[in-house]
Amino acid sequence: MSDRRSLALAAAFATAGCGVLAVLFLLQAEPQPLWLWALFAASFVALEFSSVEVNDRLFVSSSIMVAFTAAVVFGRDSAALAVALMAAIAVLHPDDLRERRWRQPAVNFGQLVISAAVGVAVFLPFLPDGPVTRGDLPLLAAGASLSAVVYDWVNFRLVRFIVRRLYPERTLRSWSKMLPQHVALAVLGGFGGLLGAAYELVGPIILPLIVVTFLIGHIGFASYSRLREAHEDTIRGFVKAVEALDPYTRGHTERVAHFVRLSAERLGFDAEALERMRWAALIHDVGKVAVPAELLHKPGPLTDDEYHVVTRHMLVVEEVLARVDFLRPMVEVAAAHHTLLDGGASEVAVEGRILAAADAFDAMTSTRSYRSAVTQATAFDELRRRSDVYGAEVVEALIGAIESTREVYGSPDEESAAAVERLVRERAIRA
């Protein structure tokens, strides 16, 4: 990131944010009473800093709900100013203050103030002129939902602009591929509008009730996120320990998981399927823990008997892992891929074929105890030759995905491959 560019961007966004606030101060009245605005602002900031993972990798902050509740409560005359001011103070993250970072908060200040001001400006026509009545509820809920989506869209465009300027090498998912997030924000926005109307109609007694129920949900999602991380950490740790038993396959699992993700994304699998296949890739070789080491490290190919010993041990471990509800479908995928490597069942699900192709590619482009890594081009040729096993679409997806990342695996050229091969053979003869 260029220092001058980040400075210019911070200055531009800070100026734009201040400009928007100045315009709002001219057009709107100050939110009253101040203690109520402070209460909403505190809730907004707290929720902005504590987004929760409601599903795999889907993070949602409920701050947008508070924004639209406040918009209804403060009314048409001061809604946009009240919410923009709340957004303005939500950029002061304690970490930034502690480490005296100001460029990122300055950029975030402009980004949040602009998004909030535009979102609430869209909502203003939906707000009633006088006191809220029961008849206003449908319009307020619908308007808040729509405005929340606008808020989200403006925010996304600004974030994309910032990322493209500061980190041109990074890729961002397109807005249209984040549908679950937009739906969650629309629901939260609509609920916020409804809550504001209920506050006006019933009074502040409803606030503690809402806070308690949401707090429990919040605590629950935070707890879920921690547990999920612990679970993934445990599986990864175990896989790492398994790989330590065989120096030739160190990093193999993570690479296979990477290739699987690349292929599956190219084949258009949804986020849930990607997650499932990532788990399958992570556990696909766990069965190796029970395989006698002399077979695991044997220089040269296995005999039929040895091969049966290896597969028997792996199957036993797969059976143990299949007792875990969550892992069961993945163990089936992993088992299907072992079947495929045996040249077995041709009716293996596409997930199993993706995993098998990724596994084969990594095996070919890594040096093993009995042979050296081949070049990437040779591995691609070999995969294409086995298209009838993995499926042509799977093979081309893997090759296309690796080529598009410009990553290169395996020996750099045939000469290096031949030199390593000689060393490996000499070692095998000595053994």
Place this chain on the structure above:
Amino acid sequence: MRNRSLSIALVALAATGGLAAAIGWDAGPWFWVSAGLYALAHLVLFPNPSGRGATLVPGVAAAIALGSNGSAVMMLGAAAVALPLSVITVQLRFGRRTLDRVFPSEPIGLAAFGAVFAAGISVLDVQAESDAGGLLLLVVSGLAWFGVAAIVQAAWSRQGRSLPRRLLLARALADWPAYAALMSSAALFEFTDEAVGVIWAALLAGLPYSFSHLSLHRVQTTRRTYRQTIEALGRVPEAGGLVAPGTAEKVADLCVATAAEAGLAGRALDRVEFAALLRDIGRVVLANPAIAAGEHSAGDVAGWSAAIVSEARYLEPVAQLIVSEQEPYRRFGQARDPGIPTGAKVVRAVAAYTAALQSGMEPVEAVEVLHRGAAYEYDPDVVAALRRVLERRSTLAA
């Protein structure tokens, strides 16, 4: 409901009492609607952090209490009339284990709630559905329900034979989020329905409720999966033929009971269980014949296990327990080491007890081995805790 005949008689008595109250006080159609809601509330379980779901009855009861302004007939009479149907619903839908957990703790808790709420309304003279006093009363009576139900559940549980009551009470008390979420959602509905209409009130109460429900459901399933994963990993050495089948599970079960008896709870108890399940995982190294052929001590296995387990950042405290397990309580001529965690001392004693059993000893003889080593090899307090657990389970009966 352990005594079948007595249980049926009590349920019938409660239902008859409820019916008599309905006739005596000339209850209107809302009484029967309430009874129907009570019965329906048993069709869905609200997920709990502990993994044992709660019925939706606290929510229904809170709504009826607020809506009827604390009428005891509506709160308790309707629930009593619905009791036979509720028992059948839970038995058919969720099975015997859930039935034993829900009854009698739920009706007794509800009785405490109804009594406190009705008394509070008459003393404070408030409009439950609109005054802040009604909300306060709901909190107090909700706490009464929760506390009474937890105590009854801990005292009544069949697990009382294998686990200390203190642990069962702590587990029941950990389920407060279900009560709080259900009651606050119901109160939100009651406080808003008049002003915004029933449909909008249901939406207002429904979304936060769904948020809590979904979050706790995810916690429950992820916790279950995490535990299953650790159990499966603990079985891997057995799958490789490196440990006698069932060892990890047996040691873990006894470790949890002993650790709870020794006063451990919460996360510390989970760590003891995980350490017991994973203490032999290092034996997978023995799949290498070169290592298997050489000499290796229990300390080596513990070291290998700890090395594997500590690869998972979250399990580092568990790896510490596995390493500390090898340390004796006190070496000859030395003061005891205060740095050894109680969890490690529990795993050490239970593992020694299990090994003695596997060598062909009777339980009494195996405990005697521990007694001989008490104060040097094993912590005497832990040995005493293990003995109490075994006595409660009747394992030591001649």
